Amino acid sequence: MKRRVFSGIQPSGHLHLGNYIGAIRNWLANLDSRDNIFCVVDQHAITVDYDPDALREGTRQAVALYMACGLDPAQCRLFVQSHIPEHTELAWLLTCITPMGWLERMTQFKERVGPRRERVGTGLFAYPTLMAADILLYQTHEVPVGDDQKQHVELTRDIAERFNHKFGEVLTVPEPVIPQVGARIMGLDDPMAKMSKSATGHHHSVALLDSPDKVRKTIMRAVTDSQQGIVCDPQRPGLYNLLTIYQALTGLGHAEIETHFAGKGYGDLKKELAEVVIAEIEPIQARYRELTADPAYIDEVLATGVERLRPVVDATMDAVRRAMGHR
Ligand code: AQP
Numbered sequence: 001m002k003r004r005v006f007s008g009i010q011p012s013g014h015l016h017l018g019n020y021i022g023a024i025r026n027w028l029a030n031l032d033s034r035d036n037i038f039c040v041v042d043q044h045a046i047t048v049d050y051d052p053d054a055l056r057e058g059t060r061q062a063v064a065l066y067m068a069c070g071l072d073p074a075q076c077r078l079f080v081q082s083h084i085p086e087h088t089e090l091a092w093l094l095t096c097i098t099p100m101g102w103l104e105r106m107t108q109f110k111e112r113v114g115p116r117r118e119r120v121g122t123g124l125f126a127y128p129t130l131m132a133a134d135i136l137l138y139q140t141h142e143v144p145v146g147d148d149q150k151q152h153v154e155l156t157r158d159i160a161e162r163f164n165h166k167f168g169e170v171l172t173v174p175e176p177v178i179p180q181v182g183a184r185i186m187g188l189d190d191p192m193a194k195m196s197k198s199a200t201g202h203h204h205s206v207a208l209l210d211s212p213d214k215v216r217k218t219i220m221r222a223v224t225d226s227q228q229g230i231v232c233d234p235q236r237p238g239l240y241n242l243l244t245i246y247q248a249l250t251g252l253g254h255a256e257i258e259t260h261f262a263g264k265g266y267g268d269l270k271k272e273l274a275e276v277v278i279a280e281i282e283p284i285q286a287r288y289r290e291l292t293a294d295p296a297y298i299d300e301v302l303a304t305g306v307e308r309l310r311p312v313v314d315a316t317m318d319a320v321r322r323a324m325g326h327r
Contacts, residue, residue, distance in 0.1 A: 005030065006140040006174075008039035008081065011058035012050070013197030014207035015065050017277065021182035021248045022146025028070050036076030037138050037309065038066060043081050043088065043130060047123040048112075048198070063298055065208055068288035079305035081134065086313050090133035091126075093324060094159050097166065098129050102155060108148060132156040136163075137316050138309070139172040147183035148194055150176050167323035170316075182248035188222040191237035209285060212278045219274040220267075230261035230269055239266070242273055249276050 007027055009019055027038060040062040045055055059080055066078060081087050103109065106128055113120050123130075135143055135156050143153045153176035160171040187193045189201040199205065203221045210218070224238040232247075232254040234240050243257060246269070252260070261269055291298065321327045 002035040003141040004035040005142045006037045006135050006138045007144050008041040010041045010044040011062045012045040016195055016205040016207050018185035018195035021185055024069050026144040026179050031075045038076055038078055039081050041081045047127050064288055064291045067291055068284045073301045077305045077308050083306050086317050087133050090137050091130040094132050095129045097162055098159055128152045128155050132159045135174050136160055136171045138312055140174045142177045143174050144177040170319045170323050182244055186241040191241045208281050215278050216274045219270050224266050231258055246273050249280050
């Protein structure tokens with residue numbers, strides 16, 4: 001039996017280099033040796049203000065981008081979260097056994113909410129229990145995510161263990177899988193803030209569908225510092241972030257990178273990095289254009305994904321409902 005992998009991205013904006021390096025590339029790394037399930041988590045994207053048309057469009061764009069990046073539907077089950085209603089059913093059941101204190105400790109909620117606590121939707125607070133349901137519904141072993149989601153996967157483990165302790169061994173306890181390089185790509189306009197789909201800065205991120213011209217402009221404007229020399233020093237966060245992206249995309253180690261850029265300046269690094277990024281995303285964009293020219297094919301992939309997931313969804317929910325006394 002192959003170990004089962006589950007992960008997803010919310011269609012809350014344009015997928016960027018952080019999502020690609022921190023998540024998608026790690027999904028691709030083990031496709032052959034794992035039982036793969038990847039989802040576009042559209043119900044997570046409604047926990048903040050949103051536009052329904054943009055959500056519809058963003059969801060399809062994300063599915064097409066998954067495939068364009070190399071997620072072959074023959075090797076994984078691809079689907080959209082809202083197409084399987086059991087995600088929200090299981091989320092409610094898990095919400096009832098999740099202490100408020102566990103959710104209150106989630107740093108992402110604290111960072112996102114700030115002083116707006118009284119006004120944000122309850123869904124933003126309960127979001128990690130929906131994420132736990134996404135993962136536990138499929139009896140997942142591994143959850144490849146970027147560093148920002150590690151705490152939510154750890155919470156998922158706690159919820160699964162609590163469920164099993166209360167109601168019997170029903171749920172598989174999953175493990176987070178965090179990449180060695182690029183687990184937290186930072187904003188190009190602010191290397192102290194995580195690169196994020198929902199950030200508004202014009203030169204904040206490189207989206208996977210950005211034109212070569214836009215990629216060059218964004219990277220050339222990336223915030224660095226006034227020091228000299230290209231060295232992999234985390235104390236120089238702007239430079240370190242650029243070098244992390246370079247390292248993730250070229251596969252070179254720190255020593256090789258420092259030798260390569262010896263005697264060169266930030267301008268040289270930025271120019272070269274822009275070309276490395278463009279070379280990575282151009283084939284993805286070409287494949288994306290082909291895929292989106294045939295919307296019926298995307299619908300078919302999504303319908304097949306749901307159909308192939310039905311047996312595992314039914315088996316988990318049957319066991320959960322019985323264990324909790326609903327059957
Ligand atoms: N900057 C990042 N560096 C590395 N990995 C990242 N991920 C997100 N940002 C970075 C990883 O991408 C996956 C999808 O994340 P998500 O859509 O579920 O939500 P998120 O983590 O909140 O991502 P964003 O891009 O910051 O979206 P918004 O702005 O909508 O919140 C996850 O595996 C995540 O770790």
